[in-house]
Amino acid sequence: MDGSTLPAVAEELLREIKKAFQETSQGIDIFSSRLKFIFGPSAVPALDLVDQRSVTRLRAPSGRTLYQVLGSSGKLYTCYSSCHFCTCPAFGFSVLQKSESLLCKHILAVYLSRAMGACQELAVSEEQLTNILLAEEEDEG
Amino acid sequence: LCRGGLAERLCRLQNRERSAISFWRHQCISDDKIPSDKSGVLIVKILEIFEECTIQVAICQQLEQSPAALSPEDALINAEEPILKVLFTRETAAHLKSRPQDVIHIYPPWQKLLLQNSDVPVIMNTYFSQKVLLSEHSEAREKTYGLTKMLIKKNIISLAQTFRLDDLDDKLHQESSDNQVPCAPQTHNNSGSKQHPSALSAVNDSLLEMVESQGAVGWREVQVRVVIQRVYCLPAREGHRSHTQGNKPLLSNGGMFCRLCLLVQDAYGMFSEVQLQFLSSTDDIEQYCRRWEGKSYCLAGMKILQRTTRGRALGLFSLIDSLWPPVVPVKVPGQSQDSEMMTTNLPPPSFCYILTVQSGEIHVEVDEEEQISNLYQPPAVHGLKEILGINGCNERCSFWAQVLYRRLQSKHSVPVDQREMLLFVTDSTLQNVVHGIPKVVAVSVTASCVLSMEVTEALSAGSPLVFFKDALWGNGRIICVERTVLLLQKPLLCSAAGADLSELTGPVRLDELDSTTQANSICALRGTVVGVNESTAFSWPTCNRCGNGKLELCPQDRELLYCNQCSEVVTTPVLKMQLEVFLSCPSRSQSTVKVKVWHEMTLFVLLTMLLFLQTYEVQSVLGKEVGLLNCYVHSVTSHPNCVVLEEIVLL
Numbered sequence: 167m168d169g170s171t172l173p174a175v176a177e178e179l180l181r182e183i184k185k186a187f188q189e190t191s192q193g194i195d196i197f198s199s200r201l202k203f204i205f206g207p208s209a210v211p212a213l214d215l216v217d218q219r220s221v222t223r224l225r226a227p228s229g230r231t232l233y234q235v236l237g238s239s240g241k242l243y244t245c246y247s248s249c250h251f252c253t254c255p256a257f258g259f260s261v262l263q264k265s266e267s268l269l270c271k272h273i274l275a276v277y278l279s280r281a282m283g284a285c286q287e288l289a290v291s292e293e294q295l296t297n298i299l300l301a302e303e304e305d306e307g
Numbered sequence: 308l309c310r311g312g313l314a315e316r317l318c319r320l321q322n323r324e325r326s327a328i329s330f331w332r333h334q335c336i337s338d339d340k341i342p343s344d345k346s347g348v349l350i351v352k353i354l355e356i357f358e359e360c361t362i363q364v365a366i367c368q369q370l371e372q373s374p375a376a377l378s379p380e381d382a383l384i385n386a387e388e389p390i391l392k393v394l395f396t397r398e399t400a401a402h403l404k405s406r407p408q409d410v411i412h413i414y415p416p417w418q419k420l421l422l423q424n425s426d427v428p429v430i431m432n433t434y435f436s437q438k439v440l441l442s443e444h445s446e447a448r449e450k451t452y453g454l455t456k457m458l459i460k461k462n463i464i465s466l467a468q469t470f471r472l473d474d475l476d477d478k479l480h481q482e483s484s485d486n487q488v489p490c491a492p493q494t495h496n497n498s499g500s501k502q503h504p505s506a507l508s509a510v511n512d513s514l515l516e517m518v519e520s521q522g523a524v525g526w527r528e529v530q531v532r533v534v535i536q537r538v539y540c541l542p543a544r545e546g547h548r549s550h551t552q553g554n555k556p557l558l559s560n561g562g563m564f565c566r567l568c569l570l571v572q573d574a575y576g577m578f579s580e581v582q583l584q585f586l587s588s589t590d591d592i593e594q595y596c597r598r599w600e601g602k603s604y605c606l607a608g609m610k611i612l613q614r615t616t617r618g619r620a621l622g623l624f625s626l627i628d629s630l631w632p633p634v635v636p637v638k639v640p641g642q643s644q645d646s647e648m649m650t651t652n653l654p655p656p657s658f659c660y661i662l663t664v665q666s667g668e669i670h671v672e673v674d675e676e677e678q679i680s681n682l683y684q685p686p687a688v689h690g691l692k693e694i695l696g697i698n699g700c701n702e703r704c705s706f707w708a709q710v711l712y713r714r715l716q717s718k719h720s721v722p723v724d725q726r727e728m729l730l731f732v733t734d735s736t737l738q739n740v741v742h743g744i745p746k747v748v749a750v751s752v753t754a755s756c757v758l759s760m761e762v763t764e765a766l767s768a769g770s771p772l773v774f775f776k777d778a779l780w781g782n783g784r785i786i787c788v789e790r791t792v793l794l795l796q797k798p799l800l801c802s803a804a805g806a807d808l809s810e811l812t813g814p815v816r817l818d819e820l821d822s823t824t825q826a827n828s829i830c831a832l833r834g835t836v837v838g839v840n841e842s843t844a845f846s847w848p849t850c851n852r853c854g855n856g857k858l859e860l861c862p863q864d865r866e867l868l869y870c871n872q873c874s875e876v877v878t879t880p881v882l883k884m885q886l887e888v889f890l891s892c893p894s895r896s897q898s899t900v901k902v903k904v905w906h907e908m909t910l911f912v913l914l915t916m917l918l919f920l921q922t923y924e925v926q927s928v929l930g931k932e933v934g935l936l937n938c939y940v941h942s943v944t945s946h947p948n949c950v951v952l953e954e955i956v957l958l
Contacts, residue, residue, distance in 0.1 A: 170468075171359060171364045171394075171429070172359040172360060172394075173464055173468050174422050174424075174425065175420060175422070175429050178422050178423065179420065180470055181472055184472050198313070198320055199321075199324065200418060200420075202317060203418075203431050203432045204362070204394075206361065206396070209317060213312070213313040213314035213317055214314035216314075217312030227611065227613065228610075228612070248467075248469065249467045249469060250467075250469060251466060261466075265463055266360055267360050267361070268359075268360050268464060277472070280472055
């Protein structure tokens, strides 16, 4: 069988969470253990970030979006909307280098926040969005 | 962790699960027997295994009964049996050490997940799994296998594969939905507003209403009827790198990259700047102006780029002001449109929306058969004399003029057609006056004014008649900036005042050098040679074909000259010379007049012969009369009282 399985499973799981949340706003417990199974050690920290409302969605007038997650250390990480990417070191290590995880806890927190309507919204200018993206590049370099 | 939060709850759940798992595993090892409670146990046979991240994915066949009853010979794959995808964590996989053909018992509480686009169910939370050994042979085999490492294929997951949390009932959303998924589950706007390319709602006549009701997403279905007041090109910004080669907005054909824009006005008098497709300056920009200005057009498929105000976009608003007040009464928003209510007595606009094409390229289809709209205000053409008399600042003005001389800024790194330049122009209103106003006016063309290739070529050769549309007048200067358009052909509609002004009735006359002459202007002079600056005199050979002044010595024959632009030997070079002469000019007798002469002209010819023959005798040149010489004034200083000029050739 070709094609990957894990992303489809993760996607379905998140959709179910979203649906459950819409219906009961409490049905999350049923999915907790599934989250743990699929996402392993990222699950609890991601939920913690959701609890703390750490995810903000930035939107520019052109429609371009970006997510920023306030990490536990107080550092702000940037996650892209159009692909899985996060500026945290764990992403670089676990996802990119070792392919050990699908996502880091920040990207998972973004998805969970979206599913549960816990994203903060912030409208920014095109310039501000660009500056955030470019600032990340400078840090890496 | 937050108290009572989701994370804390999962933590507690996890701890419970962990102890249950380790307890169970312990039990399996010590008992080494299949637990008697068979309800809820899933029995599977592994067919294929691969890894994704740290999860092991096993394609399995579900077995109805315990395979202990089957002999090894019967253990063929029965195609009727359902297929499952079973997921194992890294820990469980390490514990199981499963291989294809192994039979696994999975004890509850396992979980089943059904995927959207797949028939194969997924089994997860398989912590309580145990491999079943069929016989003694397999036990021995197991021990040998345990020593050899099995290679499991690892699937690398693409980062581009993101998760969609919405229901995918509209295929069109799939293509562009990556950035548009709303985060709050209650908002269904995106899935509600489906695209109906054919069903367009009624044509609206208010830009403001459309902008305010549709928001930033864009107006696909709505059309707004507007009048095209102006058509111009704006230089393309850095951000459009994908369209250009390298980092410069230059195209390989030498043209400059720019964007076609419209300034439109709706029935309420509100303006908007619409940015359309990208063009090159080699395209015929003039034809868009001619064909589209003044016509009505239905805007559709636009997106709001920006809302700008007077303070932030002075250039745009100076153009809008030149079109204010409207020539016909406009509607007043919020009131019934009786003809008494319509007015021209409104304050000039203080904000303007900048719109852009929604996606891809849009091809504006203006019905050229259409009549010119009543609302259209063509550019008001004036003579230069009148323009010089305008009192205001930042006023847009339009005029016809003959270009006499072009002076480029001296940066050689920038290509010719993108440098700032100074054009010296005149028209009959300036030429026919005796005194009081200058005969020639300098028009500054900045780099942000897009010039079509046609105009650039015309400016470098011949003395073209150019129509300057919407140039800016202020602080005693005329400048061509963004939104100014230079045209060679007469626009179809102009107020007739300027119709005949372009015709010059005689040869062009420049102002003579006098006490009012300023730097960066052109003038004519006459005088007597009183001195020659011998230290700055030099001559150099130039290529007779292309005029290249930087000839090199031929590598093969050091006696010959080589032009690397023509890639050929220059057999008959043209000798050019540069000389500075001091003149005494009766029109400005108090000043020392120094003229750099470097064209093959009057004064120069005399001196050429002298120098060439090596009988350089300044004495023979002194006192010679120099006829009317056209010059560009480099500088004028009062202490010392000196004017430095350079001889020029008019176009």
